[in-house]
Amino acid sequence: MTAASTPFRSPHGLWLTLLGADALEAVPFEGVGWVGVDLQHGRLEVADLAGILRVSPVPVLARAASQDAAHLARVLDTGVAGVIVPGVGSGQEAAALVSAVRLPPEGRRSSGLSRSALVGGPAHPLLLPMVETRGGLEAVADIVVCDGVDGVFVGPYDLSLSLGRPSVVDEEVVAAIHHVASTARRQGVLVGAFSADRNLDGRLPGLDLLGVDTDVTAIRLGMAQLFGAS
Ligand code: 3PY
Ligand code: MG
8 A cells, every 4th residue: 555545636537538638728627636548548649648737737647558567657757647557457467567667666667857757747656457357356455455556446348348247337347346446445545447327426336536437428418518409
């Protein structure tokens, strides 16, 4: 356990898949506690992070494209508040992430004259492995106990696929999310999840980080409000 309390003014996060700095500069952030930049799905790239960091009034987390150490280093070099790392399936994988994400002596991340060094990044970026497979679910106690892991983040969509369940509001998926949350709470680490489903929101446990929905959904809702049938 390395993060005692949440650095977020609200658990509610906007998940970015499409919008860059120019658009973010122009949208209201009331009620938004953090943004998650999705580098695994959508069109955003590591090169988009610096601009987003410049304009975001709230902490920026990056959902990494993979567990690759070189990729994680490039992401952290931008100065993001933390990384959400997909598909972590064991305590060993979590330990490898600690090694990739932490500077010596805790880990093996290299320091360089990157944006985080020159402009400023957090001394301790959050490391949030994603639990989104049956293997990750079975290993969650080993993942949260890993020194250097700050919390876990549930991906309900991949988790429901991995469990062979038809939707994210299926009883087994919801129970699995609660199990992840209670295991994380017992260890005193952060717990987060993505939602994007208003039927899931009310069935989730209390979270430090709730990825409410994507920028595309926000645009769709705005379009429907502006142009929808009256
Ligand atoms: C999932 O639900 O699988 C996610 O990765 C959320 O983005
Ligand atoms: Mg996923």
